Amino acid sequence: MTEPQGMDMPDDLTGAESALWTSFEDGGTCDLRDANPLLNDPFSGPAWGPERRVRADVIARLLLSGPPPRPGRVCALKLRGAFITGRLKLAGGTIGPYVELTGCRFEQELEFPEAHFTTLRMAGCAIPRLEAARLHTAGDLHLPRCRVARGIRLTDAQIGTDLLINQIQMWPDQRGRAITADGLSVGQDLQAELMEAYGEVSLRGAKVGGSLSLRGSRLRAAEGRRALNAPQLTVERTLYMSRAWVTTAGDQSATPPFGVQATPANSGDPANTAPDGRAPGSREQRFECHGGVRLDDGRIGDGVDLYKARFVLSDARREELSLRRITTPELRFTGERPEEGRVVLNGAKIVTLIDLSTSWPGPGGLAMGGFVYENLVPYSRFPLTRRLEWVAAATPEYAPEPYERLATVLRGSGEDADAREVLLAKQRRRRETLPLAAKLWGYIQDWAVAYGYRPGRATLWMAVLWAAGALAFSRHDPAPIKPSEHPEWNPSLYALDLLLPVINLGQDGYWRLDSRWQWLAAALVLLGWVLATTVAAGATRLLRRG
Numbered sequence: 001m002t003e004p005q006g007m008d009m010p011d012d013l014t015g016a017e018s019a020l021w022t023s024f025e026d027g028g029t030c031d032l033r034d035a036n037p038l039l040n041d042p043f044s045g046p047a048w049g050p051e052r053r054v055r056a057d058v059i060a061r062l063l064l065s066g067p068p069p070r071p072g073r074v075c076a077l078k079l080r081g082a083f084i085t086g087r088l089k090l091a092g093g094t095i096g097p098y099v100e101l102t103g104c105r106f107e108q109e110l111e112f113p114e115a116h117f118t119t120l121r122m123a124g125c126a127i128p129r130l131e132a133a134r135l136h137t138a139g140d141l142h143l144p145r146c147r148v149a150r151g152i153r154l155t156d157a158q159i160g161t162d163l164l165i166n167q168i169q170m171w172p173d174q175r176g177r178a179i180t181a182d183g184l185s186v187g188q189d190l191q192a193e194l195m196e197a198y199g200e201v202s203l204r205g206a207k208v209g210g211s212l213s214l215r216g217s218r219l220r221a222a223e224g225r226r227a228l229n230a231p232q233l234t235v236e237r238t239l240y241m242s243r244a245w246v247t248t249a250g251d252q253s254a255t256p257p258f259g260v261q262a263t264p265a266n267s268g269d270p271a272n273t274a275p276d277g278r279a280p281g282s283r284e285q286r287f288e289c290h291g292g293v294r295l296d297d298g299r300i301g302d303g304v305d306l307y308k309a310r311f312v313l314s315d316a317r318r319e320e321l322s323l324r325r326i327t328t329p330e331l332r333f334t335g336e337r338p339e340e341g342r343v344v345l346n347g348a349k350i351v352t353l354i355d356l357s358t359s360w361p362g363p364g365g366l367a368m369g370g371f372v373y374e375n376l377v378p379y380s381r382f383p384l385t386r387r388l389e390w391v392a393a394a395t396p397e398y399a400p401e402p403y404e405r406l407a408t409v410l411r412g413s414g415e416d417a418d419a420r421e422v423l424l425a426k427q428r429r430r431r432e433t434l435p436l437a438a439k440l441w442g443y444i445q446d447w448a449v450a451y452g453y454r455p456g457r458a459t460l461w462m463a464v465l466w467a468a469g470a471l472a473f474s475r476h477d478p479a480p481i482k483p484s485e486h487p488e489w490n491p492s493l494y495a496l497d498l499l500l501p502v503i504n505l506g507q508d509g510y511w512r513l514d515s516r517w518q519w520l521a522a523a524l525v526l527l528g529w530v531l532a533t534t535v536a537a538g539a540t541r542l543l544r545r546g
Contacts (some may be wrong), residue, residue, distance in 0.1 A: 001090070005123070008023075009067075009483045010058075010188060012052075013208070014050065014053065014257075015051065015056065015080065016030075016050075016051060016052060016053060016054050017054050017055065017058045017449070019032075020058065020059075020062070020077075020082075020089050021058075021062065021067070022045075023076050023078065024062050024075055024076065024097070025067055025068075025069055025070050025073065025075065025095045026064055026070045026073040027069065027070065027073050027074045027075060027076040027078075027080065027098075028076075029079075030052075030078065030079050030080070030082075031080045031081060031082060032051070032052045032079070032080060032082045033080055033081030033103065034052075034081070036123070038079055040103060041123065042081075042105045042125060042473060043126050043147055045433045045473055046403065047083075048081075048083040048105065052081060052082055052083050052221050053082070053083045053084075053085055053475060054079070054082045054083070054084050054085070054106075055084075055085055055413065056084050056085060056086035056087055056089070056106075056108070059077065059079075059084065059088060059384075060088060060089060060090060060093075062077055062284055063077060063093070063097060063099065064090065064092060064093045064095065066092075066097070067475065071489075074098075074470075075095075075096075075097040075469060076097050076099075076100070077097055077098070077099050077100070077101075078096040078098075078100045078101075078102075078282045079100070079101050079102070079104060080101075080102045080103055080133050080345070081102075081103050081104065081515060082101075082104045082105070083104070083105045083107070083511055084101075084104055084105065084106050084107060084132050085107045085108060086108060087107075087108040087109060087110075087111060088106065088108075088111065089111045090110075090111065090112050090115045091111050091112065091113045091115060092113070092114045092115060093115050093515065094115075094116045095115060095116065095117045095118070095120075096118060097117060097118070098119055098221050098438050099119070099120045099121065100121040100122075100123075100338075101121070101122045101123070101125055102121075102122075102123045102125070102126045102127070103123070103124045103125065104122070105125070105126045106125065106126060106127050106128060107128075108128055109127075109128045109129035109131060109150070110127060110130045110131065110132070110461075111127070111131050112131065112135050112504060113131055113132060113133045113134055113135065113533070114129070114133070114134045114135070114136075114216045115132070115135055115136070115406035116136045116137075116138075117135070117136070117137045117138070117139075117141075118137065118138045118139055118459055119137060119138070119140050119141075120137055120140070120141050120142070120447050121140065121141075121142040122142070122143050122146055122424050123143075123144050123145055123146070124144070124145040125143075125145055125146045125147075126146070126147050126148060126149075126333055126499070127147065127148045127149070127150065128150055128156075128172070129147075129148065129150040129151060129152070129153075130143075130148060130152045130153065130192075131152075131153050131156065132152070132157060133152060133153050133154070133155040133156060133157070134152050134155070134156045134158075135157040135159075135202050136157070136158045136159050136160075137158070137159050137161075138160045138378075139160050139161050140159070140160075140161050140162045140163070140164065141157075141159050141162075141163050141164070142162075142163075142164045142165075142166055142275040143168055144164055144165065144166045144168065144169050145164045145166070145167045145168065145363075145508040146165075146169070147168070147169045147170075148169070148170045148178075149171050149172060150169060150171065150172070150173050150174075151173035151177055151178050151179060151180065152180070152181075153177045153179075153180045153197060153399060153400075154174075154177070154179065154181040154184050155179065155180055155181065155183055155187075156160045156182070156183040156184070157181065157187045158474045159184070159185065159186070159187060159228045159252060160187050161187050161188045162186070162187075162188050162189050162190070162191065162210075163184075163190045163191070164185045164189075164190075164191045165179075165191070165192045165195060166191055166192065166193045166194055166195065166196045167193070167195065167196075168192070168195050168196070169195075169196045169197075169198075169404075170195075170196070170197045170198065170199065170520055171198045171199060172198060172199025172200070172222045172225075173199070176199050176200055176221075176223065176224060176225040177199050177200045177202055177222070177225065178198060178199030178200060178201055178222075179199075179201050179202065179203060179470075180202045181201075181203050181206055182202055182203070182204040182205055183204070183205050183206065184203060184206040184207070184403060185206070185207045186206075186209060186237045187209045188209050188210040189208070189209075189210035189211050189212075189213070189266060190206075190210075190212045190213070191207045191212075191213050191257070191336040192212075192214050192217055192469070193213050193215045193216055193217060193244055194213065194214065194215070194216045194217060194244060194246065194285065195214065195218070196217070196218050196219065197217070197218075197221050197227075198222070198468055199220075199221070199225065200222060200225035200226055200227065200228075200229055200356065201219055201227065201228050201229070201230075201348075202229045202230070202232075203228070203229070203230035203233055203244065203263065204229060204230060204231055204232060205231070205232045206230065206233050207233075207234045208233075208235045208236065209236050210235075210236060211235065211237040211238045211239070211240065211302075212233075212235045212238050212514040213240040214231075214238045214239075214240060214287055215240050215241075215242055215243065215244035215245065215287060215316050215473070216243060216244025216285040216286065216287060217241075217287055217288075218287075218288045218289075218290075219288070219289045219290065219291065219361045220290040220291060221250050221291025221292065222244055222260040225291070225298070226291055226292040226293065226294055226296075227289045227290060227291030227292060227293060228289060228291075228292075229292075229294045229495060230292065230295055230298065231292050231294055231295065231296040231297055232296070232297045233295060233298040233300075234293050234298070234299065234300075235297050235298070235299070235301060236301040236302075236481050237301050237302045238301075238302040238303050238304070238305060239295075239298075239300050239305070239328075239354070240299070240305045241287045241289075241304070241305065241306050241309050242286075242287055242288060242305045242306060242307040242308060242309055242332075242335075243284055243285060243307060243308040243309075244284075244285050244287075245282040245283070245284060245285075245450050246282055246284075246285050247282040248282050251272070256265040256395040267342065267532035276406065284308075285311065286308050286309065286310050286336075287306075287308070287309040287335075287501055288309075288310045288312070289309070289310070289311050289312065290312045291313075291319060292313065292317075292319035292320050292321070292322070292379060293311065293313075293320070293321045293322065294320070295322060295323050295326055296322055296323070296324040296325060296326070297324070297325045297326070297327045298323075298327070298328070299326075299327050299328075300326065300327070301328075301329075302328075302329060302330065303328055303329055303330030303332060304323075304326070304328050304331050304332065304363045305331070306333055306335040306359075307332055307334045307335065308334070308335055308336065309335035309336065310335060310336045311335065311336070311338045311339020311341070312337075312338070312339075313340050313342070314341060315340045315341060315435060318341075319340075319341045319342075319544065320341055320343070320344050321338065321340075321341065321342070321343045321344070321374050322344045323343075323344060323345050323348050324344055324345070324346050324347055324348065325346070325347040325348060325349075326345075326348045326394040327348070327349045328349075329352065330348060330351060330352045330353075330354065331351075331352075331354070331355075331373075332350075332355075332358070332361055333353065333354070333355040333360070334353045334354065334356045334379045335359055335360075336359070336524065337358055337360065337361060338358055338361050338365065339361075340365075341361075341365065342361070342364075342365050342366065342367060343361055343365060343367070344366075344367045344404075345367065345368045345399070346370055346371065347369070347370040347371070348367040348370075348371050349370070349372045349373075350371075350372070350373040350374075351373070351375060352373070352374065352375040352376075352377055353373045353375065353376055353377070354377045354378075354379055354381045355377075355378060355379060355382070356374075356375070356378070356380060356382070356388070357380075357381070357382045357386040357387075358382075358388050359377070360393065361393065362393055363392065363393045363396060364392040364393070364396055365393060365453075366390070368391075368392045368394040368395075368396060368402050368403075369399065369401065370401070371402070371405065372405065373542040374412070375409065375412075375413070376409055376410075380446045384418050385433040387403070387406065387422075388414045388421075388422065389544055391403055391406055391422075391425075392429070395429070398429045398432065400430070401439030403422055403423065403425065403426035403429070404423075404426070406419075406422050407419040407422040407423050407426075408415065409473050410422060418502070420453040420454070421453070421479065421528040423453055423467070424450055427442070427453075428442075428446065430442075431443070431446070436457045439492075458531045459531075461527075461531055462499060462528070462531045462532070465495075465524060465527055465528075465531070466492075466496055466498060466499055468496055469491075469494075469498065469499065469524050470491050470492040470494075470496075470497075471491075472491075472495075472520060473491035473494055473495055473517075473520075474491040474492075475487065476491075476513075476517055477515065478486030478512055478513055480512065481512050493505050494508065495524060498522055498524040499525075499526060499527070499528035499531075499532070500532060501525075501532050
């Protein structure tokens with residue numbers, strides 16, 4: 001390529017490149033699309049002719065050391081429908097002009113490591129690979145509707161405002177990763193709605209200043225990889241892995257907010273939405289994840305939304321939906337029940353857990369060691385029996401902590417009776433781990449007083465024992481210990497005096513009983529202590545609730 005003379009255009013530019021050069025000087029759009037729209041698909045169809053070809057070197061020259069703008073204009077590179085040949089190398093460069101490439105084909109990978117852009121938008125482009133480690137943008141990075149054959153690398157990239165990769169399709173690199181964005185920093189929102197990734201999405205240690213939306217996306221892990229690997233992820237607002245309403249509207253070639261979009265439920269103009277929140281003509285698309293998910297040690301500012309999410313995990317590959325030690329004010333676990341794999345919440349700290357009884361996996365599929373939550377808000381009916389099954393599924397081997405946490409939360413919300421039932425279930429699970437003798441004693445305690453968690457049963461037993469004792473002592477006329485000092489013999493008061501500890505009704509201690517009646521009196525005293533203690537404990541719990 002010959003050197004330009006002053007402000008002149010290089011001599012060896014093709015017609016398409018000359019048009020791009022001219023449009024760059026006045027900030028206009030160079031549109032190389034064919035009049036036949038069937039010939040403009042960058043992902044299929046016949047090869048594009050020389051009239052649509054632009055060398056990558058020409059684009060690099062414009063962006064790194066291009067001509068000044070025409071008077072009253074701002075330089076910008078806006079290109080549509082071009083076949084960009086060669087390798088576009090902008091590594092380490094500072095690109096001042098606005099860049100927008102729409103519906104273009106790239107012959108070779110893009111090399112942008114450590115480059116500095118103001119705003120970079122590539123919409124609906126066919127890209128072999130994007131290499132952009134430590135990329136910096138002052139504004140947005142948009143890659144909607146692109147197809148990337150060998151993955152994207154955004155390691156330690158810094159995006160000033162929004163990163164938008166809605167409807168992108170990505171295939172893995174040689175290491176099985178569709179996108180490698182470890183250490184990524186996004187100033188505002190990261191939108192990856194309706195994304196299709198056929199390799200690992202790696203966001204280890206990434207930081208998002210707004211929300212991270214994966215609504216309606218479909219992730220599929222490569223062999224030996226997770227579908228989503230994002231430990232130590234920080235999101236200032238909400239992480240969405242939920243459904244999306246897909247609507248088709250506007251110009252398909254435009255960058256968002258125009259074109260095909262993912263519309264969250266319950267958004268938009270109420271007059272133009274159905275009762276379930278969708279717009280007319282839209283369809284629902286769930287978030288689907290085929291492979292393991294790792295969100296360990298994440299910090300999510302507002303909440304994690306898994307509404308109608310579908311996780312396809314494999315027991316054979318020991319895949320997990322791992323939320324270990326995650327911290328967030330709200331977890332909306334309202335997706336589809338995973339048939340295999342495990343959901344792990346060990347060490348997680350949640351303020352409010354919103355869930356469905358049908359969303360949690362069965363026995364062996366859930367781990368909740370050290371899981372702390374303060375409020376339970378079932379999304380629909382969640383009976384206590386199902387809640388106890390939920391805890392049992394998380395404890396194939398007996399562990400008291402999940403039961404005690406559930407009882408504490410229920411008691412805090414005023415459900416004291418349910419809290420007692422949970423603690424009773426804990427004692428019954430514990431009983432199965434005891435030796436035979438202790439197990440038999442446990443069955444007796446359960447049958448007699450339900451381990452003290454049903455004080456009404458203890459009161460009933462006291463009434464039965466009182467009646468039996470009164471009836472038995474009515475057939476006995478004991479001699480007084482001191483003939484001159486004794487009250488009138490009253491069998492009912494005497495039996496009650498034996499049963500009630502501490503309280504003295506003026507009968508016990510005045511009568512001489514022989515051996516058979518002594519054993520009966522001793523039995524009433526012992527049973528009275530046990531049952532009265534149970535009743536007192538129940539009354540104490542009721543008073544503590546107040």
